[in-house]
Amino acid sequence: MTATNYEWFIENNLDRYAGKWVAIDNNKILESNLKLDVLLNKVKEKYPKSRPFITRVRNKLLRLHS
Amino acid sequence: MALSYRFKKFRLEDGTYTKRPIVDIILKNSDKYLEFGAILDSGSDLTTIPKSVADYLDLKVKNEEIEMVGYKGTGKVKQGKVTIIFKGKVQRQEEALHNVTVAIMQDSEEEDVIIGTTGIFEHFKIIFNDTKNISLTRLSH
Numbered sequence: 001m002t003a004t005n006y007e008w009f010i011e012n013n014l015d016r017y018a019g020k021w022v023a024i025d026n027n028k029i030l031e032s033n034l035k036l037d038v039l040l041n042k043v044k045e046k047y048p049k050s051r052p053f054i055t056r057v058r059n060k061l062l063r064l065h066s
Numbered sequence: 067m068a069l070s071y072r073f074k075k076f077r078l079e080d081g082t083y084t085k086r087p088i089v090d091i092i093l094k095n096s097d098k099y100l101e102f103g104a105i106l107d108s109g110s111d112l113t114t115i116p117k118s119v120a121d122y123l124d125l126k127v128k129n130e131e132i133e134m135v136g137y138k139g140t141g142k143v144k145q146g147k148v149t150i151i152f153k154g155k156v157q158r159q160e161e162a163l164h165n166v167t168v169a170i171m172q173d174s175e176e177e178d179v180i181i182g183t184t185g186i187f188e189h190f191k192i193i194f195n196d197t198k199n200i201s202l203t204r205l206s207h
Binding site for chain 2: 004005006009010015018021035036037040051052053054055056057058059060061
């Protein structure tokens with residue numbers, strides 16, 4: 001069975017996209033950008049039929065709530 | 067059947083690594099939806115989404131702003147409702163939760179999709195196993 005976009009994201013090294021949002025479809029990065037709204041617009045414009053998996057390659061330590 | 071997700075290894079700015087529990091979800095409002103890899107955070111009261119996502123999904127948003135303590139200090143959020151679908155390996159494994167309250171971050175610098183406890187954790191038995199996976203089993207009511 002083919003890996004889902006989620007599985008592809010988990011298993012692959014995306015260090016080169018550190019700090020960016022990425023849109024993944026068919027086991028490849030369609031687009032990446034530091035700003036999510038820019039990424040969403042680019043995907044909509046360039047890949048109108050795609051329904052990608054979107055996530056952030058966060059490279060800062062997170063302390064979500066105090 | 068339990069949904070199974072994994073920890074993802076992230077390289078930090080200082081060269082060290084950390085692992086975060088990432089779940090595969092769809093945020094849906096009527097016919098609009100987006101799929102995200104989101105952090106599952108048992109320490110967060112509410113699910114938080116960026117304003118750009120709320121705009122994209124055309125979410126109905128309450129006018130009232132409330133304060134929420136986050137990692138950058140106190141920030142303003144507005145609230146809305148969304149359907150959250152937890153994706154499985156195949157479609158029949160999906161689990162949908164409707165009308166989940168989400169906090170929409172008003173600061174455009176606060177861009178993260180974080181799954182918090184309210185409206186989520188009461189529906190699943192959740193096991194975090196750092197060396198293996200995160201499993202979510204739907205509870206029957």
